[in-house]
Amino acid sequence: xxxxxxxxxxxxxxxxxxxxxxxxxxxxxxxxxxxxxxxxxxxxxxxxxxxxxxxxxxxxxxxxxxxxxxxxxxxxxxxxxxxxxxxxxxxxxxxxxxxxxxxxxxxxxxxxxxxxxxxxxxxxxxxxxxxxxxxxxxxxxxxxxxxxxxxxxxxxxxxxxxxxxxxxxxxxxxxxxxxxxxxxxxxxxxxxxxxxxxxxxxxxxxxxxxxxxxxxxxxxxxxxxxxxxxxxxxxxxxxxxxxxxxxxxxxxxxxxxxxxxxxxxxxxxxxxxxxxxxxxxxxxxxxxxxxxxxxxxxxxxxxxxxxxxxxxxxxxxxxxxxxxxxxxxxxxxxxxxxxxxxxxxxxxxxxxxxxxxxxxxxxxxxxxxxxxxxxxxxxxxxxxxxxxxxxxxxxxxxxxxxxxxxxxxxxxxxxxxxxxxxxxxxxxxxxxxxxxxxxxxxxxxxxxxxxxxxxxxxxxx
Numbered sequence: 001x002x003x004x005x006x007x008x009x010x011x012x013x014x015x016x017x018x019x020x021x022x023x024x025x026x027x028x029x030x031x032x033x034x035x036x037x038x039x040x041x042x043x044x045x046x047x048x049x050x051x052x053x054x055x056x057x058x059x060x061x062x063x064x065x066x067x068x069x070x071x072x073x074x075x076x077x078x079x080x081x082x083x084x085x086x087x088x089x090x091x092x093x094x095x096x097x098x099x100x101x102x103x104x105x106x107x108x109x110x111x112x113x114x115x116x117x118x119x120x121x122x123x124x125x126x127x128x129x130x131x132x133x134x135x136x137x138x139x140x141x142x143x144x145x146x147x148x149x150x151x152x153x154x155x156x157x158x159x160x161x162x163x164x165x166x167x168x169x170x171x172x173x174x175x176x177x178x179x180x181x182x183x184x185x186x187x188x189x190x191x192x193x194x195x196x197x198x199x200x201x202x203x204x205x206x207x208x209x210x211x212x213x214x215x216x217x218x219x220x221x222x223x224x225x226x227x228x229x230x231x232x233x234x235x236x237x238x239x240x241x242x243x244x245x246x247x248x249x250x251x252x253x254x255x256x257x258x259x260x261x262x263x264x265x266x267x268x269x270x271x272x273x274x275x276x277x278x279x280x281x282x283x284x285x286x287x288x289x290x291x292x293x294x295x296x297x298x299x300x301x302x303x304x305x306x307x308x309x310x311x312x313x314x315x316x317x318x319x320x321x322x323x324x325x326x327x328x329x330x331x332x333x334x335x336x337x338x339x340x341x342x343x344x345x346x347x348x349x350x351x352x353x354x355x356x357x358x359x360x361x362x363x364x365x366x367x368x369x370x371x372x373x374x375x376x377x378x379x380x381x382x383x384x385x386x387x388x389x390x391x392x393x394x395x396x397x398x399x400x401x402x403x404x405x406x407x408x409x410x411x412x413x414x415x416x417x418x419x420x421x422x423x424x425x426x427x428x429x430x431x432x433x434x435x436x437x438x439x440x441x442x443x444x445x446x447x448x449x450x451x452x453x454x455x456x457x458x459x460x461x
Contacts, residue, residue, distance in 0.1 A: 075414035075426035081161040103165040114148040118179035128177035144437040154225040169432035170412035188221035226251040243279030262298040288314040302338040323359030347380040365447035404436040433461035
């Protein structure tokens with residue numbers, strides 16, 4: 001059982017900086033109280049608390065079709081975790097925020113590692129769940145899964161976490177077999193002023209963070225944040241210390257500019273560093289950073305054009321086991337348009353370049369050690385109103401080319417029927433693939449012949 005105490009404080013502008021700095025001085029030690037944000041400054045969580053059940057069902061989601069739509073009318077098994085939910089459950093990390101979602105399995109292995117999947121077959125290398133943070137895919141081509149120990153953000157800035165249970169590959173691509181998790185953060189305009197938070201407990205011995213948001217003229221907004229935590233070592237069944245305590249620090253920023261007209265520009269990024277103590281050798285070192293640039297052009301109420309590019313760098317050093325440097329470059333174009341009154345079309349193109357450099361050990365090796373992978377993809381999806389807003393048919397497909405299995409198609413057809421306002425009945429048939437990864441084709445144990453485990457090239461999706 002874990003006991004943690006947490007406090008947070010919010011202010012509305014630079015004239016409260018001194019008060020915020022006083023709070024920051026308290027962050028070095030666990031606190032025994034928590035002060036809630038005032039409704040005026042934390043309006044979004046407070047607004048959600050006042051919504052009726054029917055209004056909550058009408059929350060806007062984008063993960064199913066890459067366009068805004070009502071939660072209650074989506075033809076998918078989707079669950080939304082709001083900022084209000086995060087506060088109520090006391091979650092201190094993204095993995096912990098997923099624990100209460102039906103159909104999602106979250107298993108904590110030690111002080112650092114999580115095993116997370118949807119719809120069963122969980123494990124440390126679960127590889128059929130696609131995870132995105134503000135549109136940036138965080139899966140690793142090492143095993144087509146997610147290193148959950150470095151997926152973090154300032155949780156008070158999270159707008160909502162959308163979780164699809166079931167295939168979502170038609171618009172998102174490979175590895176969205178058992179589900180899609182899309183973490184969406186708030187825009188900078190709704191995170192103005194100071195917010196300081198911190199606390200501690202018997203497992204999370206200390207955690208602290210601060211964020212400040214401000215304006216740049218009448219069309220620009222920004223925010224910056226920093227956070228830090230120390231997590232106690234896990235305990236073995238004999239009550240001994242496993243010697244795997246964790247220290248992580250992270251910071252980031254977001255800048256938005258909305259000039260007069262229908263254009264929106266966003267630039268954001270994060271950087272992190274941390275270490276995990278190991279009892280028999282030196283600590284595991286974790287470092288990385290990312291940057292996202294996005295331009296959105298609103299052509300009409302039902303049409304928009306979006307261009308997004310991101311760069312992601314990760315470093316992982318596990319002494320005597322392996323080391324990895326991974327650089328990912330991604331460029332994506334998405335266009336939404338209407339065809340008459342009854343059709344809403346979304347299509348897009350994407351190119352991804354991954355540069356992977358491995359530091360092998362005598363016990364295991366990824367051969368070749370340095371590898372370049374490219375991913376080309378496109379998708380189109382058409383939502384057709386068969387009978388007004390009562391009956392909607394959605395058809396589409398993802399077309400993808402990877403360096404392992406070549407060309408892949410991932411079609412989907414979904415039908416949603418709304419017999420009355422408070423009910424939706426839907427059915428879907430989809431194809432989604434999990435493409436092979438380096439652990440399938442390039443892993444050799446030990447690093448030199450004779451091998452006990454030999455990677456192969458005969459894997460299929």
